[in-house]
Amino acid sequence: MNGKSRSGRSDHVHRPPRALTSLRERLRDSFWFAPTAGLVAAFGLWWGLAELDNAIVAHLKQERAYEELGDLLSFAVDARTIVTTVSAAMMTFIGVVFSISLVAVQMASGQMTPRLVRIFVRSRISKLTLTVFLATFAFSLLVLTSYEGGTDPDPRRVTSVPLLQSLLTLGLVGLSLILFVAYVSATLRLMQVGPVLDHIARESLRALARHSGGPVGEPPIGPAGAQVVYRGRAGVLREVQVARLVRTAQRHGTVLRVLPRTGDFVVPGTPVLSVHGGPAPPARALGRTLFVGVDRALYQDPAFGLRQLSDIALRALSSAVNDPTTAVQCLDRIVQFLSAAVDLPLGPLLHLDRRGEVRLVQDVPGWTDLVDLAFEEIRWCAAGYPQVTRRLLAAFDDLLLLAPEERKAALRRHRALLVEAVERTVPEAADRAFALRPDRQGIR
Numbered sequence: 001m002n003g004k005s006r007s008g009r010s011d012h013v014h015r016p017p018r019a020l021t022s023l024r025e026r027l028r029d030s031f032w033f034a035p036t037a038g039l040v041a042a043f044g045l046w047w048g049l050a051e052l053d054n055a056i057v058a059h060l061k062q063e064r065a066y067e068e069l070g071d072l073l074s075f076a077v078d079a080r081t082i083v084t085t086v087s088a089a090m091m092t093f094i095g096v097v098f099s100i101s102l103v104a105v106q107m108a109s110g111q112m113t114p115r116l117v118r119i120f121v122r123s124r125i126s127k128l129t130l131t132v133f134l135a136t137f138a139f140s141l142l143v144l145t146s147y148e149g150g151t152d153p154d155p156r157r158v159t160s161v162p163l164l165q166s167l168l169t170l171g172l173v174g175l176s177l178i179l180f181v182a183y184v185s186a187t188l189r190l191m192q193v194g195p196v197l198d199h200i201a202r203e204s205l206r207a208l209a210r211h212s213g214g215p216v217g218e219p220p221i222g223p224a225g226a227q228v229v230y231r232g233r234a235g236v237l238r239e240v241q242v243a244r245l246v247r248t249a250q251r252h253g254t255v256l257r258v259l260p261r262t263g264d265f266v267v268p269g270t271p272v273l274s275v276h277g278g279p280a281p282p283a284r285a286l287g288r289t290l291f292v293g294v295d296r297a298l299y300q301d302p303a304f305g306l307r308q309l310s311d312i313a314l315r316a317l318s319s320a321v322n323d324p325t326t327a328v329q330c331l332d333r334i335v336q337f338l339s340a341a342v343d344l345p346l347g348p349l350l351h352l353d354r355r356g357e358v359r360l361v362q363d364v365p366g367w368t369d370l371v372d373l374a375f376e377e378i379r380w381c382a383a384g385y386p387q388v389t390r391r392l393l394a395a396f397d398d399l400l401l402l403a404p405e406e407r408k409a410a411l412r413r414h415r416a417l418l419v420e421a422v423e424r425t426v427p428e429a430a431d432r433a434f435a436l437r438p439d440r441q442g443i444r
Contacts, residue, residue, distance in 0.1 A: 025239075025299040026291075028122050038131035039138050046142040049164040053146070057161050072161045079166035080147050086173055087140035094133045097180065101126075101187050108191045111321070113311040118295070119199055120190060129176075129183040136172040143169055193326050197309065201333040203298045204305025205340055211302055211364055216347040219358045221255045226280040228273035230266050235292035237264050237272075239300050242360060246351050248285045249359035254278040257361040258290075262301040266292060302341075303365045306373045309334050317381040317388065324385040327378065328442040331388070334374045335395045341370060342402045371410040379418050383425040386435035387442035392418055394438035 027033045056072075101120075109116040120126060146162040189195040237260050249256045255276040260266050272290060275281070296304045309330045316326035346367050351360035365373070375392070382388040396415040400408055419436060426432045 025297070029118075029297060031121050031127065034127040034131045035134050038135040042135040042139040043142065045168065046139055046165065049168060050146055050162070053162050053164050056163065072163050079162075079170070080144075082173075083140050083143050083166060083169050086169060087137065087144060090133060090137040090140065090176075094130070094137070097133075097183070098130070101183070104187050104191055108196070111315075112193065112196060112326075113308055113315060115295075115308050115311065116190075116196065118297075119196065123186065123190075125179070125183055125186045129179045132172065132176055132179050136169070136176050139165075139172060140169050193312075193329055197312070197329055197333045200305050200308050201336055204302055204309075204337050207298045207300065207302035207305065208337070208341055208344070210300065211349060215350045215352070216345045217350065218348055219255070219350060219361060221257070221276040221358070221361070224257070224274035224276055225278065226275040227259075227271040228275065228280055228286060230268055230270050230272040230290070232268065232290075232292055234267040235265070235294055236296050237262055237266055237290060238293040238295075238297045239291040240362060241289040241291070242351050242362070244289050245286075246353055246359045248281050248289070250353045250357075251285075252278060252281045254281070255358055255361065258363065261363050261365070263296045263304055303370065303373060306334065306337060306370060309337075310373065310377055313378050314381060317378070317385065324387045324442070327382070327385070327388050328391045331378070331391050331395055335398060338370065338374060338399055339402055341367070342399060342407065343404065346370070367407050368410045371414065375414045379414060379421065382418070383421040386431070389418060389422055389435045390437055390439040391442040393436065394440045397438050398440075 105117060105120045143162050143165040146165055240258055240262060245256055245258075257274045257276065259271055259274055266272060273280075273286065296307070298304050313327040313330035313334075315321055316323040316330070346364065349362045349364050350358050351362065353359045375395075378388070379392065382392055393415065396411050396418075399411050400415075403411060422432060422435050426435055
């Protein structure tokens with residue numbers, strides 16, 4: 001398809017993803033950054049509040065307000081007991097909470113898909129809770145070093161009263177309790193099928209939106225003059241640094257094409273870039289433009305969302321689980337995704353430079369690829385489940401109403417194959433008629 005929608009409106013120029021957005025996505029896939037930043041922030045807060053506490057004590061001594069200073073000392077002595085208890089109990093609390101949570105995640109991933117762990121790793125509430133817990137523990141330890149010895153120090157000789165530090169410690173404890181309730185609620189939602197499927201669908205739609213809005217098609221770039229071979233470690237192509245590749249191609253007057261799709265497994269020695277219109281840019285100019293990891297990521301790989309939905313449906317249809325209702329819920333989200341993609345220009349994505357010239361071609365899944373990924377494996381397993389076959393037929397009918405004529409063939413093929421599979425599998429005519437009756441809820 002070209003870069004116009006069915007309404008005739010021209011699509012805007014596709015802008016490459018920003019470097020900061022790419023960095024943010026990689027940080028979200030890590031579980032260490034937020035807790036580490038929280039520990040650094042805890043140390044900074046302690047140092048700043050300690051200076052303020054010392055300034056308060058120095059001011060009161062200068063004003064000879066020993067009675068007010070004595071009241072502060074009395075509060076600090078009482079708060080010291082709480083701070084000591086918090087510092088002793090917080091690490092145990094952290095261990096118990098996250099041990100239970102990891103068991104819950106393990107159970108949920110076993111029931112649905114191992115890719116579910118990725119949702120836990122990227123969860124904002126999980127990282128915020130761990131960050132606040134660790135910050136509270138570290139801050140309480142630091143506050144204990146600010147207390148002076150003795151149970152009843154003399155206001156005239158005291159040099160430090162951790163007033164603000166103690167107040168912030170109490171505030172962090174209260175915040176930790178609130179986050180604990182929110183974290184348990186989020187973890188329980190993670191064990192439910194509906195919220196998990198909704199999360200996957202929303203992330204998939206955002207990834208699909210990043211791949212839409214720009215020109216697509218096969219540009220007249222001619223045969224490849226050279227190829228760039230991959231030299232890094234073997235793994236899954238997670239991300240393509242589009243902006244840097246576009247600048248490199250513009251600087252050298254060439255057009256680059258990314259040969260593997262995002263989500264493909266690449267090994268050292270295989271071609272990853274083809275160069276059109278000139279010699280290959282130097283290796284240093286192409287360094288760190290393709291990021292490879294051990295698993296797929298949704299940021300530039302919208303098909304990975306369909307893969308996860310299909311995996312959950314297949315596990316639900318297995319003889320060990322036998323849960324066709326979960327498969328129907330997966331099909332609901334699959335239809336949601338495909339209905340959003342049905343009118344989008346799909347095909348090789350063209351990235352342009354500032355002058356509007358094609359500088360990078362990136363292969364992405366086409367409409368037929370997405371339909372096959374969504375329905376092929378589920379269709380093979382669905383013939384014995386009338387609830388699933390009825391939902392599949394309703395899905396095909398709904399998508400056929402939305403799809404343009406050139407995209408209906410893939411849907412009709414899967415619909416016909418499903419009908420053939422049911423006719424082969426179900427011997428009774430009445431049962432076949434029931435299984436082949438479209439129903440958006442499967443069986444009401």
